[in-house]
Amino acid sequence: EAGVAQSPRYKIIEKRQSVAFWCNPISGHATLYWYQQILGQGPKLLIQFQNNGVVDDSQLPKDRFSAERLKGVDSTLKIQPAKLEDSAVYLCASRGQQMNTEAFFGQGTRLTVV
Amino acid sequence: GNSVTQMEGPVTLSEEAFLTINCTYTATGYPSLFWYVQYPGEGLQLLLKATKADDKGSNKGFEATYRKETTSFHLEKGSVQVSDSAVYFCALTADYKLSFGAGTTVTVRA
Numbered sequence: 001e002a003g004v005a006q007s008p009r010y011k012i013i014e015k016r017q018s019v020a021f022w023c024n025p026i027s028g029h030a031t032l033y034w035y036q037q038i039l040g041q042g043p044k045l046l047i048q049f050q051n052n053g054v055v056d057d058s059q060l061p062k063d064r065f066s067a068e069r070l071k072g073v074d075s076t077l078k079i080q081p082a083k084l085e086d087s088a089v090y091l092c093a094s095r096g097q098q099m100n101t102e103a104f105f106g107q108g109t110r111l112t113v114v
Numbered sequence: 115g116n117s118v119t120q121m122e123g124p125v126t127l128s129e130e131a132f133l134t135i136n137c138t139y140t141a142t143g144y145p146s147l148f149w150y151v152q153y154p155g156e157g158l159q160l161l162l163k164a165t166k167a168d169d170k171g172s173n174k175g176f177e178a179t180y181r182k183e184t185t186s187f188h189l190e191k192g193s194v195q196v197s198d199s200a201v202y203f204c205a206l207t208a209d210y211k212l213s214f215g216a217g218t219t220v221t222v223r224a
Contacts (some may be wrong), residue, residue: 102160
């Protein structure tokens with residue numbers, strides 16, 4: 001079974017530029033999460049999708065972050081414009097239908113804003 | 115809301131020492147509990163899980179028991195190895211929401 005795929009692995013941009021991350025979840029997984037992990041901290045949920053609908057985006061800074069999951073499969077997360085404090089690893093995870101199952105994570109995208 | 119509190123690190127141990135990482139949680143309903151591990155340069159991966167009270171999850175010599183009365187899910191390993199050096203995250207899921215603790219960095223010295 002293929003895992004969660006994310007790209008790119010690394011990205012360096014200047015502040016005020018825009019950036020996009022892509023995630024392809026495990027086939028058949030209805031739930032998709034985007035997390036932000038700042039160095040030394042635990043993952044912080046940015047947005048959660050159930051199929052192509054948003055379940056929770058309460059911690060997404062909507063003035064600069066946006067995410068979509070067209071057709072309920074892969075997803076993109078965009079930052080525009082980026083700030084220095086956005087430097088972090090952005091993790092995508094997916095999960096199957098059963099409530100007690102674990103989430104599977106991609107390798108993450110390490111973003112550095114300079 | 116749901117939250118997870120885990121023991122702050124970093125933790126430094128010698129090989130073959132006993133490891134405990136404390137984790138307590140707050141949740142509505144009946145959450146499932148997880149420990150994830152992040153090895154240097156790698157992504158998060160599931161270490162073990164427990165889905166109901168008194169369940170014990172185990173993997174790679176690690177164990178954790180779901181204690182509803184104390185709302186805890188402490189991680190233990192009797193004899194650690196250098197290869198266990200990693201960051202460990204306690205997590206819970208309820209209503210399909212997945213929440214993590216801050217993580218505990220463990221370093222095992224030879």
